[in-house]
Amino acid sequence: MATSPSPKKVLLPIVAGTEPIEASIPIDILRRAGANVTVASAGDALLVEIMYGVKILADELLVDCAAASYDLIVLPGGVPGAANLGGRATLEGIVRKHVEKGGLFAAICAAPPLALASWGLLDGHKATGHPWFVEKFPPKVTAVDANVVVDGNAVTGTGPATSMEFAMALVEQLYGKEKVEQIAKPMLVRYEGGYSMKELNSVEWHCSGTPKVLLPVANGIEEMEAIILVDALRRANADVVVASAEDGVVVTARYGTRIVADVMLDEAADRAPFDLIIVPGGMPGAKTLGGCEQLVALLKKQAEANRPYGAIGAATAHVLEPHGLLKVRAELPGTCSNPLTARRR
Structure with a gap:
């Protein structure tokens, strides 16, 4: 054999x-x-x-x-x-x-x-x-x-x-x-290069001072989606808090990278509100994050306050959509929440 x-x-x-x-x-x-x-x-x-x-x-x-x-x-x-x-x-x-x-x-x-x-x-x-x-x-x-x-x-x-x-x-x-x-x-790697983006229901994003960003992580998240977001946002001088939704700060990503979060999610929640909450994808990490009541509550408060939030890859389907966070808020004329979504690249 x-x-x-x-x-x-x-x-x-x-x-x-x-x-x-x-x-x-x-x-x-x-x-x-x-x-x-x-x-x-x-x-x-x-x-x-x-x-x-x-x-x-x-x-x-x-x-x-x-x-x-x-x-x-x-x-x-x-x-x-x-x-x-x-x-x-x-x-x-x-x-x-x-x-x-x-x-x-x-x-x-x-x-x-x-x-x-x-x-x-x-x-x-x-x-x-x-x-x-x-x-x-x-x-x-x-x-x-x-x-x-x-x-x-x-x-x-x-x-x-x-x-x-x-x-x-x-x-x-x-x-x-x-x-x-x-x-x-x-x-979805683009051999031909270039990027595409569509912005719908455009709104202006505002924050006073240094932007505060929450990026939750869990075992099985896609490491590239998390690390690229943290890298890019911190390059722009945003105050990014990487928060673990697991039992400890060490999170093992989908392909084995062991990311050490800054804080636990409950500690991060005490720092709310955030100017942006962005959720990485990857399975089963996105499913875990979608089932995290504390994160969902933070996202719903973010939407109610008309503050930006977003997701990439599997997190769009497993975190935002099941909790109604992709719906247009027609009940508030002249305003809308600003979900930002992306396919993984």
Whole structure:
């Protein structure tokens, strides 16, 4: 009887200052493809606070990964995350040994110049990186103006907005184009690029001072949908509260990323009202959130006060719709609640 091939093994180190999107998207996509991804802390503890206050609980410490072998090593960027990775002698030794054996290696954003190139591992290669950092490539590296560059066993990418393209390139290198197509179609990935948005029942959003945003999480939520929202909103200087609807602050997302919430949901409720409540999707997380009486009560109060709220992916169907939060409020002439919904991308 034929045995199934062993899963591809991937190492993805994180450190203080790692860019959340550049870490979470490759983790999610590679695990969707069937890879066994080890998220390793390059620090002294498993709990790592990366950029924009996002807290991730790693699977292992990097020092405990030194003796293992991998099919792929991926370095996320971030400031100062990329430089922090580049300064880790343990990581350099792991990656160097991997490259010398002909292994596939990758980096995105500031990590190609500040880590791989600083170790001499991109010498003679064509590579890309974030436009703010490509000038730091040494003369032996040829900088290419492209979102993703594959040159031999090296894969490099430019930054957060191209993280999906970068991750799909990694899947293609490990598994082939057919696997990319299998993953991309249900995720609604746009190969042709571009975005589309329709705004109906337009209203103006107002808030006094720094916007307060509530983002609830539960086991099984889609990690990309949660982390991208937190990253983008905190970049805009919003005060985002990530609140757990579980029994503790550690939430295991759909593809195994362990997100550490800022507070429990009942504590977050004491901080109401919020200028925006936004609910990530993913199953069974969205179903759990839809059954959370405290969250539903907060959303209904948000709607009654005509404050914005929204959902993405499965949360639209499992959180907003069952509780009447997508209905037009015809009983209040001249006003309407402002639900914001989106398909996952």
